[in-house]
Amino acid sequence: MESSFSSSQIRASFPANRSCRKKDFGRKFPGFFNVKAASKLSKQRRPQNIEGEFYVDERCIDCDTCRWMAPQVFKRIDEQAAVYKQPLHGEERRKALQALLSCPTSSIHTESPPYDIQEVQRTFPIPIDGKKLPGVYYCGYHSEKSFGATSYLIVHPEGNIMVDSPRYTEHLAKRIEMLGGARYMFLTHRDDVADHAKWSRRLRCDRILHSLEVQIDTADVEMKLDGDGPWTVGPDFEIICTPGHTEGSSCLFYKPMKTLFTGDHIAARSDKSFSIFEMYNCDSVITQLDNVQKLLELDFLWILPGHGRRAEFKDTNEKNSALIHFLADKGHF
Numbered sequence: 001m002e003s004s005f006s007s008s009q010i011r012a013s014f015p016a017n018r019s020c021r022k023k024d025f026g027r028k029f030p031g032f033f034n035v036k037a038a039s040k041l042s043k044q045r046r047p048q049n050i051e052g053e054f055y056v057d058e059r060c061i062d063c064d065t066c067r068w069m070a071p072q073v074f075k076r077i078d079e080q081a082a083v084y085k086q087p088l089h090g091e092e093r094r095k096a097l098q099a100l101l102s103c104p105t106s107s108i109h110t111e112s113p114p115y116d117i118q119e120v121q122r123t124f125p126i127p128i129d130g131k132k133l134p135g136v137y138y139c140g141y142h143s144e145k146s147f148g149a150t151s152y153l154i155v156h157p158e159g160n161i162m163v164d165s166p167r168y169t170e171h172l173a174k175r176i177e178m179l180g181g182a183r184y185m186f187l188t189h190r191d192d193v194a195d196h197a198k199w200s201r202r203l204r205c206d207r208i209l210h211s212l213e214v215q216i217d218t219a220d221v222e223m224k225l226d227g228d229g230p231w232t233v234g235p236d237f238e239i240i241c242t243p244g245h246t247e248g249s250s251c252l253f254y255k256p257m258k259t260l261f262t263g264d265h266i267a268a269r270s271d272k273s274f275s276i277f278e279m280y281n282c283d284s285v286i287t288q289l290d291n292v293q294k295l296l297e298l299d300f301l302w303i304l305p306g307h308g309r310r311a312e313f314k315d316t317n318e319k320n321s322a323l324i325h326f327l328a329d330k331g332h333f
């Protein structure tokens with residue numbers, strides 16, 4: 001795969017690790033969480049769970065993962081997840097167990113060990129949409145270190161790409177290896193790097209991160225992007241610089257699949273509106289909105305975000321009018 005990265009000198013010192021979410025915001029906004037509060041809580045069953053086999057414990061950080069993975073089973077009750085309907089069998093149970101494995105704080109439990117857990121482990125990574133997005137997978141296994149962020153795997157004939165870092169597990173590593181491993185790990189920004197070093201060692205993939213996002217624990221990433229791009233990775237991928245959430249936040253545009261991996265630049269909400277996570281902004285909301293406007297020029301139909309919900313549009317017009325509507329709502333168009 002041809003790449004056109006600009007090289008950067010490793011600076012003598014890097015900023016200490018800091019993120020946009022290690023703040024005591026409380027649980028005001030589903031999809032994010034309060035690390036400080038989570039660490040103090042117990043693994044006890046929340047009373048808000050319906051009686052039965054599956055339950056969520058008190059350590060739930062309200063990251064929203066289980067609710068979009070298995071919406072028939074999990075709901076937000078009193079600012080945390082809870083089981084509101086026990087999964088019966090088949091797909092419902094499989095999705096509930098996929099959520100159990102993906103929960104960043106391992107807050108989902110069953111009363112007895114699930115007999116089919118190994119079978120469910122083998123379902124990862126999970127195709128996003130086998131027909132519309134062949135070769136695009138959701139990795140699951142969210143990490144508390146990346147605030148529960150979602151990561152992806154793109155299987156591509158010229159080398160697979162991981163987008164952001166899942167929690168490191170050998171089960172997932174073996175499955176990814178069976179799909180051809182990874183040549184690159186694209187990191188959208190500093191918050192969602194989780195176990196990047198373990199993945200890079202295990203899969204021998206080169207990590208790509210904007211130099212403005214590099215911190216002590218990412219000082220040795222193989223490819224540091226300088227400037228404002230765009231950068232191409234072979235003929236099918238473009239890295240788009242979209243600062244605002246953080247100074248060097250970037251998106252990966254998979255052109256043939258019309259898919260944009262957005263990190264925390266923009267995501268859908270459960271009600272289909274958009275969010276740019278203002279309360280977790282680390283750089284400039286105005287700059288972020290400017291860079292949301294920039295997305296009008298890109299021909300994509302899918303948003304696959306780090307936090308928040310996915311979005312799919314039926315055509316460019318629908319995508320652009322949704323973005324314009326969002327920008328107008330923010331007084332930015």
Ligand SMILES: [Zn+2]
Pocket residue numbers: 020189191192245264
């Ligand atoms: Zn972030």
